[in-house]
Amino acid sequence: MSRRKKTSRPTAADVAREAGISQSAVSRAFTPGASVAQSTRHRVLEAARKLKYRPNALARSLTTQRSRIIAVAMTQLDNPFYPSVLQSLSRLLQARGYQILLFTAPQGEAADPLFESVMRYQVDGIILASTMLSSALARECRGAGVPVVLFNRTTNDTGMSSVAGDNEAGGAAIAAFLHAGGHRRYAFMAGLEDSSTSRDRERGFRTALKELGVAEISRAVGRYTREDAAEATRALLHQEQRPDAIFCANDHMAIACMEVARMEFGLNIPRDLSIVGFDDAGMASAPTFDITTYSQPFAAMAAATVSMLSDLMDAPDQPPRRCIVGGELIVRSSARRPPQ
Amino acid sequence: MSRRKKTSRPTAADVAREAGISQSAVSRAFTPGASVAQSTRHRVLEAARKLKYRPNALARSLTTQRSRIIAVAMTQLDNPFYPSVLQSLSRLLQARGYQILLFTAPQGEAADPLFESVMRYQVDGIILASTMLSSALARECRGAGVPVVLFNRTTNDTGMSSVAGDNEAGGAAIAAFLHAGGHRRYAFMAGLEDSSTSRDRERGFRTALKELGVAEISRAVGRYTREDAAEATRALLHQEQRPDAIFCANDHMAIACMEVARMEFGLNIPRDLSIVGFDDAGMASAPTFDITTYSQPFAAMAAATVSMLSDLMDAPDQPPRRCIVGGELIVRSSARRPPQ
DNA sequence: TATGTTGATGCATACGCTTGCACGGAGAAT
DNA sequence: ATTCTCCGTGCAAGCGTATGCATCAACATA
Numbered sequence: 001m002s003r004r005k006k007t008s009r010p011t012a013a014d015v016a017r018e019a020g021i022s023q024s025a026v027s028r029a030f031t032p033g034a035s036v037a038q039s040t041r042h043r044v045l046e047a048a049r050k051l052k053y054r055p056n057a058l059a060r061s062l063t064t065q066r067s068r069i070i071a072v073a074m075t076q077l078d079n080p081f082y083p084s085v086l087q088s089l090s091r092l093l094q095a096r097g098y099q100i101l102l103f104t105a106p107q108g109e110a111a112d113p114l115f116e117s118v119m120r121y122q123v124d125g126i127i128l129a130s131t132m133l134s135s136a137l138a139r140e141c142r143g144a145g146v147p148v149v150l151f152n153r154t155t156n157d158t159g160m161s162s163v164a165g166d167n168e169a170g171g172a173a174i175a176a177f178l179h180a181g182g183h184r185r186y187a188f189m190a191g192l193e194d195s196s197t198s199r200d201r202e203r204g205f206r207t208a209l210k211e212l213g214v215a216e217i218s219r220a221v222g223r224y225t226r227e228d229a230a231e232a233t234r235a236l237l238h239q240e241q242r243p244d245a246i247f248c249a250n251d252h253m254a255i256a257c258m259e260v261a262r263m264e265f266g267l268n269i270p271r272d273l274s275i276v277g278f279d280d281a282g283m284a285s286a287p288t289f290d291i292t293t294y295s296q297p298f299a300a301m302a303a304a305t306v307s308m309l310s311d312l313m314d315a316p317d318q319p320p321r322r323c324i325v326g327g328e329l330i331v332r333s334s335a336r337r338p339p340q
Numbered sequence: 341m342s343r344r345k346k347t348s349r350p351t352a353a354d355v356a357r358e359a360g361i362s363q364s365a366v367s368r369a370f371t372p373g374a375s376v377a378q379s380t381r382h383r384v385l386e387a388a389r390k391l392k393y394r395p396n397a398l399a400r401s402l403t404t405q406r407s408r409i410i411a412v413a414m415t416q417l418d419n420p421f422y423p424s425v426l427q428s429l430s431r432l433l434q435a436r437g438y439q440i441l442l443f444t445a446p447q448g449e450a451a452d453p454l455f456e457s458v459m460r461y462q463v464d465g466i467i468l469a470s471t472m473l474s475s476a477l478a479r480e481c482r483g484a485g486v487p488v489v490l491f492n493r494t495t496n497d498t499g500m501s502s503v504a505g506d507n508e509a510g511g512a513a514i515a516a517f518l519h520a521g522g523h524r525r526y527a528f529m530a531g532l533e534d535s536s537t538s539r540d541r542e543r544g545f546r547t548a549l550k551e552l553g554v555a556e557i558s559r560a561v562g563r564y565t566r567e568d569a570a571e572a573t574r575a576l577l578h579q580e581q582r583p584d585a586i587f588c589a590n591d592h593m594a595i596a597c598m599e600v601a602r603m604e605f606g607l608n609i610p611r612d613l614s615i616v617g618f619d620d621a622g623m624a625s626a627p628t629f630d631i632t633t634y635s636q637p638f639a640a641m642a643a644a645t646v647s648m649l650s651d652l653m654d655a656p657d658q659p660p661r662r663c664i665v666g667g668e669l670i671v672r673s674s675a676r677r678p679p680q
Numbered sequence: 681t682a683t684g685t686t687g688a689t690g691c692a693t694a695c696g697c698t699t700g701c702a703c704g705g706a707g708a709a710t
Numbered sequence: 711a712t713t714c715t716c717c718g719t720g721c722a723a724g725c726g727t728a729t730g731c732a733t734c735a736a737c738a739t740a
Contacts, residue, residue, distance in 0.1 A: 008405065009484065011726055022690045027728060034728095037688055052484065057460035058398045058407060059726035062695045065348065067398060069441075069461075077427045083417040090444040094454055099461065100442040101409075104430040114434055120397035121409075121439065144349065144392065226626075255626075263627045286566075286595075287603045288628055351696055362720045367698060374698095377718060399696035402725045 010051040019047035030055050061122060070309070071123040073103040073115065075130040079224060079252045080282030081298060085129065085151070088302035096310065098124070105130050112137050119144070125309045127151055131195045135160075147312035149305050152296075154196045154322065161312060161320040163305045165327050167197055167278075170294035171204025171247070173329045174276050177292075178245045179212045180338035183274060186217045187236050187243035189253055191224040198224075198249045201278060205247055218243055222253040229253035233260040237267075244273060245335065251277035251284040254291050258334060274335035285332070292335040295327040350391040359387035370395050401462060410649070411463040413443040413455065415470040419564060419592045420622030421638060425469065425491070428642035436650065438464070445470050452477050459484070465649045467491055471535045475500075487652035489645050492636075494536045494662065501652060501660040503645045505667050507537055507618075510634035511544025511587070513669045514616050517632075518585045519552045520678035523614060526557045527576050527583035529593055531564040538564075538589045541618060545587055558583055562593040569593035573600040577607075584613060585675065591617035591624040594631050598674060614675035625672070632675040635667040 012026040019026070021040055028034035029044035036044075047053075061067040070093055076082050090100055103118050105111035111133050119141065126141055129151035138160060141148050150162035178186065188205055191198035206217060220236050222229030229248065233256065236243055248254035254277030261267040261275065269275060277284055280295035304323050312318060331337065352366040359366070361380060368374035369384035376384075387393075401407040410433055416422050430440055443458050445451035451473050459481065466481055469491035478500060481488050490502035518526065528545055531538035546557060560576050562569030569588065573596065576583055588594035594617030601607040601615065609615060617624055620635035644663050652658060671677065 008725095013726080023727080024690060024729080025688085027726095028689090031728080035688060040688080054456070054460050054484075056402075056462060056726050057457075058401050058462050059695090060728070061398050062396075062402060062697090062726080063728045065695080072442075077423040078420070080418070080420065080423075083420075083423040086442075087417045087444055090442060091446060094444070094446075094457075097457070099458060102412075102426075102430060102440040102442045104427055104434070106431060106434075116394075117397075117434075117437070118439060120394050122396060122398050144394075255623075259627050283595075283623060287599050353696080363697085364699080364720060364722095365718085367696095368719090371698080375718060380718080396696050399725090400698070402696080402727090403698040405725075 009056075010053045012053070012055070014051055015044060015047045015053045018051060019043045065122075066124055067122045068098050069101050069121055069123045070098050071101045071103055071118050071121075071126045073105060073111075073118075073126070073128050073130045073133055075105045075107070076224060077104065079250065081250070081252070081279045081296065082129065084281055084298045085302055088299050089127065089306065092302055092306040096306070105133060119146075125149070125313050127305060127309065128153065131192060145316060147309055147316055149309045149312070151301070151305055152197055154200075159320050161308055161322070163301055163308060163323045163325065164197070164200075165294075165296035165301065166324050167200035168204035168207075170278060170327055170329075171201040171206075172208035173204075174247050174278075174294055175205045175208035175212065177329060177331070177338070178247070178274060178276065178335065179209065179214070181245075181274065181336045182338070183245035183336070185241060185243040185245070186214060187246045188217055188219050189229060189232050189236070189246060189248040189257065190219065190221045191249040191253065193221060195224075201247075201249050222248065222256070224250060224253060226252065226256040229256035230260045233257040234264070237261065237265050237273075242273075245276070246273065247276045247278075249278055251279045251281055251291055251293055253277070254293070254334070255283055255289050258289055258291070269334055270336040276335050280327070280330050284330075290332040290334055292332045293330050295330050297325060297327060301325045349396075350393045352393070352395070354391055355384060355387045355393045358391060359383045405462075406464055407462045408438050409441050409461055409463045410438050411441045411443055411458050411461075411466045413445060413451075413458075413466070413468050413470045413473055415445045415447070416564060417444065419590065421590070421592070421619045421636065422469065424621060424638045425642055428639050429467065429646065432642055432646040436646070443470075445473060459486075465489070465653050467645060467649065468493065471532060485656060487649055487656055489649045489652070491641070491645055492537055494540075499660050501648055501662070503641055503648060503663045503665065504537070504540075505634075505636035505641065506664050507540035508544035508547075510618060510667055510669075511541040511546075512548035513544075514587050514618075514634055515545045515548035515552065517669060517671070517678070518587070518614060518616065518675060519549065519554070521585075521614065521676045522678070523585035523676070525581060525583045525585070526554060527586045528557055528559050529569065529572050529576070529586060529588040529597065530559065530561045531589040531593070533561060535564075541587075541589050562588065562596070564590060564593060566592065566596040569596035570600045573597040574604070577601065577605050577613075582613075585616070586613065587616045587618075589618055591619045591621055591631055591633055593617070594633070594674070595623055595629050598629055598631070609674055610676040616675050620667070620670050624670075630672040630674055632672045633670050635670050637665060637667060641665045 013023045015026045016023040026044050028036040029041045126148045135155050152164050154162045220232035222232040248257050258275050267273045277291045277293040280293045284291040353363045355366045356363040366384050368376040369381045465487045475495050492504050494502045560572035562572040588597050598615050607613045617631045617633040620633045624631040
């Protein structure tokens with residue numbers, strides 16, 4: 001049999017030889033919309049099947065200057081919101097013929113050097129869903145001509161496109177809801193101090209409460225993890241003036257908060273304490289927790305991200321856009337409701 | 341200033357010109373262990389920094405025949421076990437200088453054609469952590485000379501390397517534990533019928549019970565989702581001879597099972613019903629559920645996977661290995677304990 | 681019949697990099 | 711001083727594909 005020179009994979013040239021036509025024809029047969037006769041295309045495809053030929057996407061990228069690879073940077077995979085997002089992104093991108101090169105930033109360490117190696121793959125676009133990467137890096141990517149979309153993370157840096165939930169409106173809606181429910185002593189549990197999501201949610205919450213006449217709010221930091229959130233809850237509930245409503249910057253923490261309140265302090269939710277989360281992801285809707293929350297529609301957000309990135313890839317010099325995907329207050333039973 | 345011919349990125353040739361040396365030298369400067377003088381390496385790196393040059397990994401792969409990309413196929417990202425695994429895999433591979441090309445199979449649809457496009461990226465190896473892809477495809481990959489490791493999924497097909505938890509031993513350990521706890525009527529909640537993990541766990545469970553004199557086991561299918569697991573629980577608990585112990589094929593389902601038992605049937609866990617899971621992932625350890633379970637040490641499993649894949653990439657014609665990573669029974673409070 | 685149009689094909693080059701080979705020079709060994 | 715190493719460097723040939731250009735056949739038009 002016709003053994004290839006090495007053990008390496010068959011190339012377009014091999015297929016061409018087999019089918020008795022030129023290598024160009026093989027290339028065209030695999031390019032949708034190229035100028036090839038149906039008959040030769042069939043011949044090519046058959047020869048390809050026979051030789052188990054698969055076009056080399058890397059070589060293709062070298063000439064076309066487009067890799068059809070999108071880098072996705074993500075941390076916090078333990079917060080169920082992000083796996084959901086990742087899944088949506090993956091589906092949408094795959095449907096458009098793109099592949100995801102996944103980058104997970106190591107906790108706490110410097111992620112930039114590692115990300116550097118991702119950049120070498122000539123990715124066509126970048127989705128940054130991680131707080132761990134410096135904004136400087138994001139800027140540099142954009143400087144290198146690679147479209148970047150920040151997911152769930154905004155920056156005051158101009159020139160960056162981003163997609164996020166309506167954090168301020170959400171915080172405000174929660175404030176209004178809790179206030180209408182007749183709560184007196186409010187607390188806010190922050191996620192990561194340097195994350196824009198946490199900051200924006202807090203701002204919306206505080207501003208709305210202030211307008212309602214509430215200026216004093218106790219505060220703790222849960223760093224978006226269950227452990228820290230549990231600890232933060234203990235701190236909040238050990239105050240002599242215990243809050244009667246806690247707004248946690250996400251559901252993940254709200255659940256931890258509820259567990260501590262129930263199991264360690266013996267509180268009845270929502271009679272003794274109202275707890276509100278943010279995201280409407282993961283176990284928030286599970287009957288055990290039934291968290292009142294403000295939704296971040298991850299599918300819609302992913303869709304907006306992909307479509308925005310797609311536009312940027314078509315026209316890189318476009319002005320940056322900020323897209324805010326609205327959510328809604330999901331009223332469940334973890335917080336006392338307003339009368340009537 | 342020296343504008344490049346197009347707007348495209350700078351190449352090694354540009355750097356060479358800037359540094360006044362040959363393009364080969366530039367290449368070598370970026371290749372660890374290559375034969376370059378320290379002085380020229382410095383010159384190159386400086387010129388590279390100045391031009392914002394980044395080696396093109398795709399072009400490199402074309403000549404080296406290695407992409408340093410690993411394909412990871414995963415579904416079930418809503419089961420928290422898998423995000424944990426993904427994170428571990430990502431860290432380990434990144435540390436070895438590999439990138440992950442993520443593939444998520446669409447639910448129910450034919451995934452093979454989509455996976456085909458992943459294969460075109462000349463991946464150096466494949467980790468299959470999804471039941472959605474046909475074994476035929478896995479075999480074909482291996483036939484194409486690409487090392488494949490099945491994660492948490494075995495096949496009777498010879499010639500496939502795999503890593504899995506100790507499903508049979510886990511099932512058996514759970515059987516022994518429940519039996520010692522004095523349970524009488526056992527139930528098993530399967531995951532996906534065609535998944536080897538579910539089958540193996542069931543086999544271990546049944547075999548051990550049979551040896552203990554228990555032959556009758558009721559059974560339901562939860563398809564590894566919360567909704568189906570809830571429905572399956574209802575079916576099990578509506579039987580006139582209600583089980584007093586349910587072994588769910590994973591924690592994800594065990595939690596759903598516990599919620600239905602508590603909220604809809606008003607059962608006290610574990611007084612009225614013992615529930616055991618598998619994985620020790622996600623919320624299993626949360627005090628609200630506190631699931632007795634058999635652990636799948638995801639970090640160790642990921643490490644084994646990466647190391648096995650690494651070996652296969654060094655020597656592709658190696659005989660296949662099956663690696664079983666042992667877990668342990670994690671006794672919590674969701675199942676009645678044996679006396680003493 | 682002569683001319684223009686269209687679609688299919690092949691040739692040759694470019695994409696950005698690695699690497700075998702040859703070569704030169706600096707130092708070590710004789 | 712001569713030979714032998716060995717390291718650092720440049721040259722040039724690929725790696726597998728896409729694509730502009732030229733060519734050519736087939737057919738429609740005048």
